[in-house]
Amino acid sequence: MQEYGSAECTAERHPSLLQALVENRSTLVKTAARITGCHSRAEDVVQDAFLRLANVQKLALPLKAQVNYVFRIVRNLAIDHYRKQAMEQKYTGSEEEGLNTVVHGATPETTNLHQETLDIIDTALNQLPPRTRYAFEMYRLHGVPQKDIAKELGVSPTLVNFMIRDALVHCRKTVGMSHD
Structure with a gap:
């Protein structure tokens, strides 16, 4: 076979x-x-x-x-x-169960607030150096292991860890400042 x-x-x-x-x-x-x-x-x-x-x-x-x-x-x-x-x-449930599920908090106001937050995060990510943004997005959005990102960027895994941490701190700070 x-x-x-x-x-x-x-x-x-x-x-x-x-x-x-x-x-x-x-x-x-x-x-x-x-x-x-x-x-x-x-x-x-x-x-x-x-x-x-x-x-x-x-x-x-x-x-x-x-x-x-x-x-x-x-x-x-x-x-x-x-x-x-x-x-x-x-x-897991059937597809029909999913169609009949009530989504709590999905009001136009919360949807707008979430969209605004995403826009703020996008702006914050655009302020980062390209390599830091890339490391953050690959790890947090695509689930790529840090060691693989490090190999691809030609840096140490420790540096990748710091870049991801710095990007996260920057995004949190930016979102916090915009909601004040």
Whole structure:
């Protein structure tokens, strides 16, 4: 299959575990499906197990233990997937529920106040040096880790942390001054 086509590349690394997974794939999918309750999610679980096993260093285990190890990984991943799914279902609702939700405080006055605050923050960000603004926006708006921003800008992660802090302080000060 396409998704297991990389087994040749990683086979040198740990041939027996990957081989055990590929040889028992259909049984592993059935095992995961019993836990997740969905065949396609079970396929995803087995794919995740394959990716995990591709990165495992060589283990000196007998063949039966290797097969058991692969089944344990799939079982644990399926349980994790099931728990995540249950948690998501617990905290999410249907689309119809969302349409009937009353938004408190969404008056024209509060909407205007929020828009004015956003305009003030935009003005404050435009007052910052471009590199500081970029670091702040990438971290706070796009969720890029600080170490990645530092690498991209060619500076230390500590400097990125200070730039983000300085931008936040500047925005808070600007918003505070405008509301006084």
